[in-house]
Amino acid sequence: MRHPVANSSLAYEQVGGWGVKEIVAELHAARDSWRAQRQRSLEFAVREFPSREALKEIAESLCGVLFPMRLGPSDLHQEGEDFYVGHTLDTALNSLFQQVQLELGYNSRLACEEKNDVEAQAAEIVKTFARQLPTLRGLLDADVEAAYLGDPAARSVDEVLLCYPGILAVIYYRLAHALYALGVPLVARIISEIAHSITGIDIHPGAQIGPGFFIDHGTGVVIGETTIIGRRVRLYQAVTLGAKRFTQDESGALEKGAPRHPILEDEVVVYAGATILGRITIGRGSSIGGNVWLTKSVPPGSNVSQASVKQEPGGAGKISQ
Numbered sequence: 001m002r003h004p005v006a007n008s009s010l011a012y013e014q015v016g017g018w019g020v021k022e023i024v025a026e027l028h029a030a031r032d033s034w035r036a037q038r039q040r041s042l043e044f045a046v047r048e049f050p051s052r053e054a055l056k057e058i059a060e061s062l063c064g065v066l067f068p069m070r071l072g073p074s075d076l077h078q079e080g081e082d083f084y085v086g087h088t089l090d091t092a093l094n095s096l097f098q099q100v101q102l103e104l105g106y107n108s109r110l111a112c113e114e115k116n117d118v119e120a121q122a123a124e125i126v127k128t129f130a131r132q133l134p135t136l137r138g139l140l141d142a143d144v145e146a147a148y149l150g151d152p153a154a155r156s157v158d159e160v161l162l163c164y165p166g167i168l169a170v171i172y173y174r175l176a177h178a179l180y181a182l183g184v185p186l187v188a189r190i191i192s193e194i195a196h197s198i199t200g201i202d203i204h205p206g207a208q209i210g211p212g213f214f215i216d217h218g219t220g221v222v223i224g225e226t227t228i229i230g231r232r233v234r235l236y237q238a239v240t241l242g243a244k245r246f247t248q249d250e251s252g253a254l255e256k257g258a259p260r261h262p263i264l265e266d267e268v269v270v271y272a273g274a275t276i277l278g279r280i281t282i283g284r285g286s287s288i289g290g291n292v293w294l295t296k297s298v299p300p301g302s303n304v305s306q307a308s309v310k311q312e313p314g315g316a317g318k319i320s321q
Contacts, residue, residue, distance in 0.1 A: 048106050050099040055190045058099070061092040062175055063168075066137050070161050089130070096187075097126045100179075103186045125182045136174050142211035143170050150214045150234055166215030169201035176205035209233075210266070217272075224261035230284070233264050236272040244278030244295055265300065 064072035100122040147160045172195035180188035188205035196202045201218045206225040212232035220238035227241045243260040262276045265284040273291040283300030
């Protein structure tokens with residue numbers, strides 16, 4: 001009996017080929033139709049958008065720059081740290097400069113604006129971002145310390161940094177948030193989605209998150225664009241900080257950027273599976289129990305749990321202070 005691979009050319013001939021030329025032509029027509037509907041110009045023969053692959057390499061390099069002896073190359077020695085950081089940072093920033101230029105150029109074409117000095121704008125954004133890296137390292141140190149102190153299973157801060165998906169997601173988030181604030185949201189969103197695909201944790205780069213932030217376990221956590229999180233907040237797996245409803249304009253289109261996600265004040269803890277929706281405030285020091293569905297603000301120091309009796313209309317569980 002012949003191996004199936006040996007029969008592959010015979011099978012190909014029997015079915016008359018795969019019709020690749022026809023499929024290519026039809027896909028070409030589909031692209032042309034899409035571009036025509038959206039009035040996209042065909043004059044650009046090169047890539048118009050930032051590259052996910054390039055940004056993945058940049059983010060990985062920046063992780064090594066921030067934590068060279070733990071997230072850098074395995075053969076790095078401490079006496080070579082500064083050389084490694086300098087060389088890696090220079091390479092990463094040059095690549096980031098190219099990706100930022102692509103987003104700025106795309107935006108100007110999309111808005112039918114005259115081409116501004118995209119190169120100068122991109123250089124200023126990348127330079128400002130680079131200057132923020134020492135501050136980001138300080139924020140991340142606070143996040144790592146919070147994870148170590150908040151998890152009795154953690155044996156060291158090094159274990160936290162090397163093993164915890166929540167920390168990896170937060171590193172990528174802090175890099176992405178800095179770029180988002182500097183005016184390149186597409187680059188930022190790609191970086192955050194790379195972390196999402198790796199960790200299962202979805203943090204929009206527009207969210208505002210204070211220091212000492214810890215996501216334990218993490219899988220299934222969702223943090224929306226306009227979420228505001230204070231200092232020393234802890235979330236567990238499958239927590240959603242989402243929108244209750246989406247406002248629409250007169251034409252029925254969704255309004256973009258309106259505040260629609262929760263505010264969590266300092267030292268809030270949200271346990272596994274809780275869902276907190278809408279522009280509500282969870283007061284300082286509150287504890288939100290597992291699987292709670294919450295759509296109303298609660299005062300500082302509240303303990304919210306699933307009700308043991310039938311919930312009141314519009315309620316979200318049993319609240320005590």
